[in-house]
Amino acid sequence: MKMIKKLIATTFLLLIFTITNVKAENRWNISLTADEIELVSRIVQLECGHDIREGKFATIETIFNRIFDPRYPNTVEEVLSQKGQFSTWKNRNIDKAIPTNDTYECVAMVLNGQTNILEYDRLKFNNKPIGQNPIKIGAQYYGSQK
Numbered sequence: 001m002k003m004i005k006k007l008i009a010t011t012f013l014l015l016i017f018t019i020t021n022v023k024a025e026n027r028w029n030i031s032l033t034a035d036e037i038e039l040v041s042r043i044v045q046l047e048c049g050h051d052i053r054e055g056k057f058a059t060i061e062t063i064f065n066r067i068f069d070p071r072y073p074n075t076v077e078e079v080l081s082q083k084g085q086f087s088t089w090k091n092r093n094i095d096k097a098i099p100t101n102d103t104y105e106c107v108a109m110v111l112n113g114q115t116n117i118l119e120y121d122r123l124k125f126n127n128k129p130i131g132q133n134p135i136k137i138g139a140q141y142y143g144s145q146k
Contacts, residue, residue: 026113028068036076041099041107043080046088047125048140049103055138056106057115062125062142064110069123071145118142 024031032040040063048055066072066079073079080089109115117137121144124131131143 024111026064026111027116028064030064030067030111032076032111037104037107037111038099039076039080039094041103042094042097043086043089044107045097045099045103046094047086048138049097049100051138051140053102053106054117055140056103057110058117058122058137058142059125059140060107060110061115061118062122065118065120065123068120072123119144121145 040060043063044056044059048059051059063076063079067074067076073082080086122131122135122142123145124143125140126143127140129136129141129143131145134141134143136142
């Protein structure tokens with residue numbers, strides 16, 4: 001049953017791109033594979049799945065900011081796997097995270113350049129103030145790196 005839900009949700013997201021004929025064009029020039037979209041959707045669901053949409057957007061933008069930043073790896077999996085980062089990736093079973101349609105839509109909107117929540121230097125987030133000049137969006141704080 002979980003596999004069917006995953007297939008339906010992934011198909012839904014891919015249909016958004018196909019039906020609207022939208023190529024992923026965003027300020028980071030990042031395109032993701034279907035597997036990477038699924039991975040980002042799952043980590044967002046784990047990190048802030050029940051938060052407001054702007055919080056989901058900001059979390060996705062933080063991941064993209066890291067991929068874009070030369071101090072971090074340049075793939076989704078490498079960014080999420082970095083030591084000391086994304087504890088939900090390491091401490092919970094990622095396969096148990098079932099993204100909602102809203103989470104998939106948020107990923108699609110960020111990929112399509114429909115959001116601009118965070119500056120490029122916002123590379124950290126936590127439920128407590130983190131980094132320099134943290135701003136609060138929903139339940140999370142997003143901070144700059146030195």
